[in-house]
Amino acid sequence: MKAILLLLALVSVLTTLGIIYVLFQETVLFFRQVSFAQFFLDTRWTPLFLSKRFGIWPLVNGTVLVATGAMMVALPLGLLAAIFMSEFANERVRRILKPFLEVLAGVPTVVYGYFALTFITPILRAIFPQTQIFNAASAAIAMGFMILPMVASLSEDALYAVPNSLREAAYALGATRWEVATQVVVPAALSGIAAAFILAISRAVGETMIVAIAAGQQPKLTLNPLESIETMTAYIVQVSLGDTPHGTLEYQTIFAVGMMLFLMTLGMNVASHLLARRFREVYE
Amino acid sequence: MTTDHRRQTTDHGRRTTQYGAQMLEPNLPRRKAIGVVWEGVALLAILLGIAMLLTLLVKVFLDGLPYLRPQLFTEFPSRFPDKAGLRSALQGSIWLMVMTALLSFPLGVGAGIYLEEFAPKNALTRFIEINVANLAGVPSIIYGLLGLGLFVRGLGLGRSLLAGVLTMTLVILPIIIVSTREALRAVPASIREAALALGASRWEMVRDHVLVYSMGGILTGMILALSRAIGETAPLITIGALTYIAFDLRGPLDIFTVLPIQIFNWVSMPQAAFQRLAAAGIIVLLALLLTMNALAIWLRNRLQKRW
Numbered sequence: 001m002k003a004i005l006l007l008l009a010l011v012s013v014l015t016t017l018g019i020i021y022v023l024f025q026e027t028v029l030f031f032r033q034v035s036f037a038q039f040f041l042d043t044r045w046t047p048l049f050l051s052k053r054f055g056i057w058p059l060v061n062g063t064v065l066v067a068t069g070a071m072m073v074a075l076p077l078g079l080l081a082a083i084f085m086s087e088f089a090n091e092r093v094r095r096i097l098k099p100f101l102e103v104l105a106g107v108p109t110v111v112y113g114y115f116a117l118t119f120i121t122p123i124l125r126a127i128f129p130q131t132q133i134f135n136a137a138s139a140a141i142a143m144g145f146m147i148l149p150m151v152a153s154l155s156e157d158a159l160y161a162v163p164n165s166l167r168e169a170a171y172a173l174g175a176t177r178w179e180v181a182t183q184v185v186v187p188a189a190l191s192g193i194a195a196a197f198i199l200a201i202s203r204a205v206g207e208t209m210i211v212a213i214a215a216g217q218q219p220k221l222t223l224n225p226l227e228s229i230e231t232m233t234a235y236i237v238q239v240s241l242g243d244t245p246h247g248t249l250e251y252q253t254i255f256a257v258g259m260m261l262f263l264m265t266l267g268m269n270v271a272s273h274l275l276a277r278r279f280r281e282v283y284e
Numbered sequence: 285m286t287t288d289h290r291r292q293t294t295d296h297g298r299r300t301t302q303y304g305a306q307m308l309e310p311n312l313p314r315r316k317a318i319g320v321v322w323e324g325v326a327l328l329a330i331l332l333g334i335a336m337l338l339t340l341l342v343k344v345f346l347d348g349l350p351y352l353r354p355q356l357f358t359e360f361p362s363r364f365p366d367k368a369g370l371r372s373a374l375q376g377s378i379w380l381m382v383m384t385a386l387l388s389f390p391l392g393v394g395a396g397i398y399l400e401e402f403a404p405k406n407a408l409t410r411f412i413e414i415n416v417a418n419l420a421g422v423p424s425i426i427y428g429l430l431g432l433g434l435f436v437r438g439l440g441l442g443r444s445l446l447a448g449v450l451t452m453t454l455v456i457l458p459i460i461i462v463s464t465r466e467a468l469r470a471v472p473a474s475i476r477e478a479a480l481a482l483g484a485s486r487w488e489m490v491r492d493h494v495l496v497y498s499m500g501g502i503l504t505g506m507i508l509a510l511s512r513a514i515g516e517t518a519p520l521i522t523i524g525a526l527t528y529i530a531f532d533l534r535g536p537l538d539i540f541t542v543l544p545i546q547i548f549n550w551v552s553m554p555q556a557a558f559q560r561l562a563a564a565g566i567i568v569l570l571a572l573l574l575t576m577n578a579l580a581i582w583l584r585n586r587l588q589k590r591w
Contacts, residue, residue, distance in 0.1 A: 004394070009403070013411070013412060081333065107570070114559075115344070206425065262422065269422075
């Protein structure tokens with residue numbers, strides 16, 4: 001029985017190997033036809049056009065632009081929410097507020113995409129008339145609210161783990177509640193909060209449906225969030241929706257982009273785990 | 285170097301005196317007022333999130349209500365919004381959920397039992413644990429690429445429901461493993477010791493005692509994982525689940541579509557009527573999710589034992 005259970009547990013290892021194998025295999029085929037220089041040094045991404053260019057940076061730019069915007073919403077709001085939940089709210093208030101945040105996190109991403117396109121974008125266009133119908137800002141705002149509960153919940157765990165003796169010591173020295181929260185508890189939980197932040201960024205980078213619906217399909221190098229852009233994930237969706245034959249260069253591009261995406265998120269997830277582990281060792 | 289150091293010391297000395305002065309005049313009312321204001325700001329952050337959620341729900345309901353009619357459930361998708369429905373998407377979602385549940389339950393729970401009850405503390409176990417944690421953070425669209433390369437092409441399953449089920453199983457496996465382990469961990473050691481003391485083997489102990497007590501928690505985690513699966517869109521788009529399916533699903537090798545993909549398809553249409561259809565689809569999807577979550581909460585309250 002133990003052996004059977006071990007085999008079931010090994011399915012997860014096989015999954016990882018499968019991901020790496022599939023991505024690697026197609027990426028190698030891709031780089032047989034496209035050089036590293038074309039991929040990393042060009043500034044245009046037009047593999048579906050007649051004159052094909054394979055510079056990855058416009059897609060990375062779009063991804064980073066949306067993720068940055070989402071973090072401007074999710075990180076401050078999430079951290080404030082966590083501070084309130086952990087340091088100020090009593091049990092009754094927590095029991096009322098918590099389910100709302102859980103529902104906010106449980107809404108499918110395609111719903112957030114709909115909301116971004118049909119509600120946030122019209123508001124943005126009313127305020128900034130030059131806003132394009134598909135734009136990075138709208139997707140970023142919706143994504144920020146989607147990720148807020150995750151930041152709040154992980155940061156709250158980190159704050160909650162700070163021992164009470166630290167709080168009591170600060171109170172004894174005459175600090176107010178807010179001073180204790182921000183000058184003692186938050187610094188003590190900093191590595192846990194940083195781990196939560198990194199995980200949130202990784203989540204934003206890998207998020208697909210919101211950007212596929214609301215952010216557009218125009219890969220370009222821009223810092224203007226009111227313009228239409230394309231993220232790495234949205235490009236994979238765009239190619240998947242068309243009927244791209246297996247074995248063509250277009251088919252291989254989504255695996256090369258996927259490999260880039262996988263490496264970026266993997267790096268951030270590992271960094272987050274290392275930070276979180278350091279933080280656990282201090283207080284347990 | 286030395287001068288610098290001395291200057292720092294003087295600076296530091298001056299700062300200490302400043303603190304000293306502050307201590308004589310702590311200005312407590314002002315500091316408390318600042319605290320209260322910020323506390324309000326922090327509460328506002330949560331309320332802003334909740335306001336966003338309520339706005340989203342109201343917006344979706346107002347948009348979708350006119351199209352929430354019987355045809356929505358009985359008709360296939362169509363070029364004409366008045367004739368279009370979710371029939372094939374609902375069938376696809378329900379089939380996908382049931383088959384994914386049947387496949388992922390033994391896989392996830394088995395892996396969870398192994399890691400929690402049987403695994404020796406060695407390098408292999410640590411490796412599996414780190415691996416599960418990392419898989420939970422892999423973007424779901426990457427699972428779609430895996431499914432495309434492995435199930436659609438590699439195993440030659442094509443764009444079938446089975447390929448979708450296998451892909452979705454891998455997406456939710458880490459969630460099930462983690463929640464199973466938590467449920468098992470909640471069973472006190474005394475139960476295990478009692479069973480072992482009476483001569484049960486390790487597997488008998490798990491099967492007849494630990495699993496029985498933790499089943500509430502395991503099922504709750506299972507339902508929550510499935511509610512993730514039912515809203516997940518990206519991996520199924522990548523493996524090529526189609527949107528225009530105008531026939532009933534007959535078996536696991538048929539091509540298929542699901543609710544969120546049909547919604548995505550309607551959102552992408554330029555006509556306003558299709559946007560409203562998408563909103564109606566979203567209402568159906570949210571209602572389904574709400575039912576599952578209510579079921580999970582009910583199960584948790586009913587089956588979970590407090591020690």
